[in-house]
Amino acid sequence: MATATATSPAASGTSSPTTARARRNGRALGILAWLCGIVFFLPFGWMLLTSFHSEQDAGTNPPKLDAALTLHGYREFFGSGTGVSPWPPLINSLTASIASTVLVLVLATPAAYALSVKPVRKWTDAMFFFLSTKMLPVVAGLLPVYLIAKNTGMLDNIWLLVILYTSMNLPIAVWMMRSFLADVPVAVLEAASIDGAGLPTVLVRIVAPIVAPGIAATALISFIFSWNELLFARVLTGVTASTAPVFLTSFVTSQGLFLAKVCAAAVCISLPVLAAGFAAQDKLVQGLSLGAVK
Amino acid sequence: MTSSTGSTGAARRLRRRTLPPLALAVSGMLLAAACSGAGGAGGGSGKHSINVLMVNNPQMVDLQKLTAANFTKSTGIKVNFTVLPEDDVRDKITQDFSSQAGQYDVATISNYEAPIFAKNNWLSPLTSQAKADTAFDQSDILPAMQQSLTYQGQLYAEPFYGESSFLMYRKDVFAAKGLTMPAHPTWTQVADLAAKADGAQKDMKGICLRGQPGWGEMIAPLTTVVNTMGGTWFDKDWTAQVDSPAFTKATQFYVNLVRRHGEAGAAQSGFTECLNDLEQSKVAMWYDATSAAGSLEGSGSPVAGKIGYVPAPVDQTSNSGWLYTWAWGVQKASSHQSDAWKFISWASGKGYENLVGKQLGWSRVPAGKRASTYTNPAYVKASSAFATPTLTALKSVDPSNPGVQPRPAPGIQFVGIPEFTDLGTQVSQQLSSAIAGRTSVDSALKASQKLAEKVAKNYAGK
Numbered sequence: 218m219a220t221a222t223a224t225s226p227a228a229s230g231t232s233s234p235t236t237a238r239a240r241r242n243g244r245a246l247g248i249l250a251w252l253c254g255i256v257f258f259l260p261f262g263w264m265l266l267t268s269f270h271s272e273q274d275a276g277t278n279p280p281k282l283d284a285a286l287t288l289h290g291y292r293e294f295f296g297s298g299t300g301v302s303p304w305p306p307l308i309n310s311l312t313a314s315i316a317s318t319v320l321v322l323v324l325a326t327p328a329a330y331a332l333s334v335k336p337v338r339k340w341t342d343a344m345f346f347f348l349s350t351k352m353l354p355v356v357a358g359l360l361p362v363y364l365i366a367k368n369t370g371m372l373d374n375i376w377l378l379v380i381l382y383t384s385m386n387l388p389i390a391v392w393m394m395r396s397f398l399a400d401v402p403v404a405v406l407e408a409a410s411i412d413g414a415g416l417p418t419v420l421v422r423i424v425a426p427i428v429a430p431g432i433a434a435t436a437l438i439s440f441i442f443s444w445n446e447l448l449f450a451r452v453l454t455g456v457t458a459s460t461a462p463v464f465l466t467s468f469v470t471s472q473g474l475f476l477a478k479v480c481a482a483a484v485c486i487s488l489p490v491l492a493a494g495f496a497a498q499d500k501l502v503q504g505l506s507l508g509a510v511k
Numbered sequence: 512m513t514s515s516t517g518s519t520g521a522a523r524r525l526r527r528r529t530l531p532p533l534a535l536a537v538s539g540m541l542l543a544a545a546c547s548g549a550g551g552a553g554g555g556s557g558k559h560s561i562n563v564l565m566v567n568n569p570q571m572v573d574l575q576k577l578t579a580a581n582f583t584k585s586t587g588i589k590v591n592f593t594v595l596p597e598d599d600v601r602d603k604i605t606q607d608f609s610s611q612a613g614q615y616d617v618a619t620i621s622n623y624e625a626p627i628f629a630k631n632n633w634l635s636p637l638t639s640q641a642k643a644d645t646a647f648d649q650s651d652i653l654p655a656m657q658q659s660l661t662y663q664g665q666l667y668a669e670p671f672y673g674e675s676s677f678l679m680y681r682k683d684v685f686a687a688k689g690l691t692m693p694a695h696p697t698w699t700q701v702a703d704l705a706a707k708a709d710g711a712q713k714d715m716k717g718i719c720l721r722g723q724p725g726w727g728e729m730i731a732p733l734t735t736v737v738n739t740m741g742g743t744w745f746d747k748d749w750t751a752q753v754d755s756p757a758f759t760k761a762t763q764f765y766v767n768l769v770r771r772h773g774e775a776g777a778a779q780s781g782f783t784e785c786l787n788d789l790e791q792s793k794v795a796m797w798y799d800a801t802s803a804a805g806s807l808e809g810s811g812s813p814v815a816g817k818i819g820y821v822p823a824p825v826d827q828t829s830n831s832g833w834l835y836t837w838a839w840g841v842q843k844a845s846s847h848q849s850d851a852w853k854f855i856s857w858a859s860g861k862g863y864e865n866l867v868g869k870q871l872g873w874s875r876v877p878a879g880k881r882a883s884t885y886t887n888p889a890y891v892k893a894s895s896a897f898a899t900p901t902l903t904a905l906k907s908v909d910p911s912n913p914g915v916q917p918r919p920a921p922g923i924q925f926v927g928i929p930e931f932t933d934l935g936t937q938v939s940q941q942l943s944s945a946i947a948g949r950t951s952v953d954s955a956l957k958a959s960q961k962l963a964e965k966v967a968k969n970y971a972g973k
Contacts (some may be wrong), residue, residue: 276791472802
């Protein structure tokens, strides 16, 4: 007790500056995080502000911050100027993104299980194979894909994009899901097996709930990549299967002002992804930090 | 037993948790697919519908607005438009027409593409349909336009609107500074005026000239300057002339003028930026397309009524305006040839010009293709500031002889060969760097000459 009493001031004497330093560091990190956040938000904030300006104000150089606000850009996006509805391309994007994401999850989860929990022989080679499919520049495959689509009558068909987006996102999803599944305690799986659970039951009732945040993160990444894809959509779609990013480019003109319209369109088209991100925020943070601490 | 009950309960709970969102997602997706008509290619290519691919210029946006209530209503033909920016639309048209995929029945092509596409057998000739359609009045189309869309005696496209180039200047600024614009200015006079008008108002520069890379951007006005100053891309034997003294002199003049008295950010300025600069009083003059006048004099323009228009400045030639048109071409693989012609006949017809004039305003008429447009009292009255200079410019151009020497291929602001898009764009990147001050004109042209020589090899001696 005497010792404890004797060491107490010394202890408090050393811990106090440490705590203060930790607080200072915490505050500095907080400010840095805010600064980074603002820097990342600035382009979107600028886009948002420009979307509420008139075309003349949006096109000024240097840009006007205090210009009058108007909804003209949004009215144009919803077809007041041309009578062209944005809904068909938005629905096409939604179809391609949701369908491909569901397919990616359905295929990637068992594949990742076979590469992590119960690894197949030469699983590292398999992982490298998945990764190698991303090494070919996308544009290199464009012409063959176009010719195949033309000869099979799949041009301007949204299901072609579903297939392409699924195949494009599958390798990333397998890699992500593998890292999440690697964190599932083997003891839990063994216990389930001892209780008589088969593979489907283990996957659905044991593995899925444990890696739910990881599935959410993978789904969101896959959704975002599909939603934002432009190259294939621009080349392979036309009248009926055109997606939102292609529709966005249709506001660009070389003979007139378009910045406010394009910004309004970009804000509207970003909303579904932002909404999905906010909705899955908690799961996303958990998912992305899964496996970070071993 | 207990275990089994527990298991069943857990399974039920799991199903309750996962099935509704899954079902919602799947049904939403299927509904979406059904709504979007994602059944197959060319969903819009039914019996009485045509697919039209066009560039996103203001005249096309007006057309899109007026089609359903007028053309579709009277003919029953539904028109499905795909509208894209200029570079994208060129890629898409080339991709669809070259493979004869038939996704699009009609597309906007320019007088640069029309002869090349026709030679490749990608377009349907329109001569017989134009002749049979007396209401269309083919003889009313300006001769230079018709000639530029003709290949081996057959007409392959009908112009929607046409343009040349002229010099636009702020009359009020010139008056305030005591400057006079000659009726037919030379480039030397324009450079002198640009120096004097520079700084006439706060942040106002003397002139706006395109400096943005692109064969359709800075190369267009620059080539007209080269033509009138005695230069050419190739001589008649296909010898590249990009580093010749005349080409160098013209380019040096252009780059010096834009660097000394040109707009801010000139290396990134194209048509749109210059239009904005003139509207925002950032420049006193602008040399560009005659079609810009519609926007400058349109409702909402802060400079409407303040702009004067004079012919394209010259040096060694008597005129130097360019010739350009966005025209309708019909894909050979289209299975809706008759409906496609009906649409072209309506969109490029006299009636459509009247419709636009009455419903949207006469300054928005897609002009520059028909002689009758310039005798229409309503149009002439509303466009008095620029109608006559435009017609004069369009009548004075000669695509087969735009400079001081014979040319191996037609074209004023371009060389009518497929390689020119790539060559022009690469050269423009070099010259845009010179405008930005990152390289000299001499070294830019030296590099450009090598590129031009490579192209010339494909044609020399053949």
